[in-house]
Amino acid sequence: MYTYNPKSMDPNEFINDAEIKETLAYADAHKNDMALINEILEKARPVREGNGCHCRGLSHREASVLLACEDPQVLERIYQIAEEIKLAIYGNRIVLFAPLYLSNYCVNGCVYCPYHLKNKHIARKKLTQDEVREEVIALQDMGHKRLAIEAGEDPKNNPIEYILECINTIYSIKHKNGAIRRVNVNIAATTVENYKKLKDAGIGTYILFQETYHKESYLKLHPTGPKHDYDYHTTAHDRAMEAGIDDVGLGVLFGLELYRYEFAGLLMHAEHLEAVHGVGPHTISVPRVKPADDIDPEEFNNSISDEMFAKITACIRLAVPYTGIIISTRETEATRSKLLRLGVSQVSGGSRTSVGGYAGYTPDERPHDTEQFDVSDQRSLDEVVRWLMENGHIPSFCTACYREGRTGDRFMSLCKSGQILNCCHPNALMTLTEYLVDYASPETKEIGFRMVEEELKKIPRDRVREIAREHIEAIKASNARDFRF
Numbered sequence: 001m002y003t004y005n006p007k008s009m010d011p012n013e014f015i016n017d018a019e020i021k022e023t024l025a026y027a028d029a030h031k032n033d034m035a036l037i038n039e040i041l042e043k044a045r046p047v048r049e050g051n052g053c054h055c056r057g058l059s060h061r062e063a064s065v066l067l068a069c070e071d072p073q074v075l076e077r078i079y080q081i082a083e084e085i086k087l088a089i090y091g092n093r094i095v096l097f098a099p100l101y102l103s104n105y106c107v108n109g110c111v112y113c114p115y116h117l118k119n120k121h122i123a124r125k126k127l128t129q130d131e132v133r134e135e136v137i138a139l140q141d142m143g144h145k146r147l148a149i150e151a152g153e154d155p156k157n158n159p160i161e162y163i164l165e166c167i168n169t170i171y172s173i174k175h176k177n178g179a180i181r182r183v184n185v186n187i188a189a190t191t192v193e194n195y196k197k198l199k200d201a202g203i204g205t206y207i208l209f210q211e212t213y214h215k216e217s218y219l220k221l222h223p224t225g226p227k228h229d230y231d232y233h234t235t236a237h238d239r240a241m242e243a244g245i246d247d248v249g250l251g252v253l254f255g256l257e258l259y260r261y262e263f264a265g266l267l268m269h270a271e272h273l274e275a276v277h278g279v280g281p282h283t284i285s286v287p288r289v290k291p292a293d294d295i296d297p298e299e300f301n302n303s304i305s306d307e308m309f310a311k312i313t314a315c316i317r318l319a320v321p322y323t324g325i326i327i328s329t330r331e332t333e334a335t336r337s338k339l340l341r342l343g344v345s346q347v348s349g350g351s352r353t354s355v356g357g358y359a360g361y362t363p364d365e366r367p368h369d370t371e372q373f374d375v376s377d378q379r380s381l382d383e384v385v386r387w388l389m390e391n392g393h394i395p396s397f398c399t400a401c402y403r404e405g406r407t408g409d410r411f412m413s414l415c416k417s418g419q420i421l422n423c424c425h426p427n428a429l430m431t432l433t434e435y436l437v438d439y440a441s442p443e444t445k446e447i448g449f450r451m452v453e454e455e456l457k458k459i460p461r462d463r464v465r466e467i468a469r470e471h472i473e474a475i476k477a478s479n480a481r482d483f484r485f
């Protein structure tokens with residue numbers, strides 16, 4: 001029998017099955033306890049502190065009570081507070097990124113993923129360095145500055161040296177005014193030594209999805225290959241942090257197991273990182289299982305409705321206010337629109353999930369042969385940028401924080417000190433201007449320049465506003481780029 005202990009390094013103790021089951025029973029017992037629910041909602045609200053703001057977050061038990069509550073008025077308040085937190089901490093900025101698939105060779109047997117070893121229909125492909133270059137140029141020409149690299153797990157075809165070489169190539173390419181300034185990495189669990197190498201290569205966030213926190217299901221869903229090792233997979237973020245990577249990303253693949261179990265497990269994982277390393281996860285991703293080659297999502301009978309998906313996202317926002325929430329193009333424009341109001345802070349745009357899916361294709365052509373899953377939001381980056389602005393969000397291509405060493409818990413200090421509007425906000429506007437000048441369509445430019453003008457006025461410090469304006473004028477008038485606070 002394992003005992004729940006968030007500080008333990010044993011995943012059976014920090015993601016403790018008995019604790020999750022007790023949490024769910026507690027949530028059921030209290031889901032109509034309005035006094036408790038009001039107390040939890042009050043705790044979640046952002047509190048103004050001087051010029052800044054502070055959020056206390058919620059424990060996995062508190063957040064699970066909210067998730068279990070079926071009262072429509074409570075749901076409205078959850079949504080309202082999620083939006084308040086989003087605006088208080090992140091403002092109206094939304095960070096943009098794109099995935100870059102390096103290789104779909106994989107030795108694992110994940111039953112929901114088309115890259116699984118036994119899938120003989122799928123074409124296998126691994127990018128050469130020349131192909132990486134072509135993909136990166138295509139991504140730069142779209143306007144991207146931030147990538148998440150993706151690869152199957154295959155020590156022979158995709159060893160760490162290959163991943164490192166690709167990262168070097170990506171950072172080295174300066175095409176026209178383009179540059180990839182932050183490479184996040186989504187590769188299989190590995191050793192402290194390899195995480196150190198990734199850290200030295202200058203990666204942004206190390207992202208690894210748990211897929212499911214339900215150990216028994218995990219073992220069945222990952223029947224073969226190194227990923228079968230639940231304990232090794234679940235402690236990967238600890239090893240990454242031990243290796244000095246401050247920013248790590250968590251995620252659950254919703255649809256595989258019962259969502260309430262996953263929700264509690266995910267928050268317990270965040271609490272564990274905070275308890276052991278003093279920093280919670282930098283991001284949480286909320287993917288849902290999608291149809292793919294050899295994969296029928298109907299086989300996973302735990303799919304969640306759009307309504308429940310929105311509620312889960314909002315409850316995550318209340319529980320971990322300083323953690324970015326990522327929503328990918330797995331979701332439709334309509335779902336993404338709704339979730340952007342409920343706390344999401346990062347979205348992908350113009351994504352291709354096949355290996356070599358960007359270079360040489362027109363915006364309407366989508367190669368499917370090496371694809372991981374079908375994306376629902378197939379709009380171009382320009383369309384996504386315009387849509388964000390039409391809905392009042394500032395599309396941000398900012399990568400300043402990690403390049404200025406503001407990783408780990410330093411973002412929280414920035415929020416508390418009230419400096420977000422003097423720092424992140426101008427950075428978002430300057431990178432948006434870069435995008436508008438270098439890549440946007442005339443229609444997007446028109447909306448964008450108007451937005452930049454309006455948003456500049458919101459910068460509180462006169463000197464910062466003046467400098468931001470000067471930089472914006474320089475971006476418009478010359479090839480000077482990459483200004484940041």
Ligand code: SAM
Nearest residue numbers: 112113150151152186187188209253289290373
């Ligand atoms: N191979 C690495 C690993 O095992 O963690 C990470 C890369 S994999 C390309 C990225 C993520 O895609 C996986 O963690 C999984 O959650 C997600 N994924 C796999 N199959 C999927 C599907 N059919 N629908 C949606 N997401 C899927």
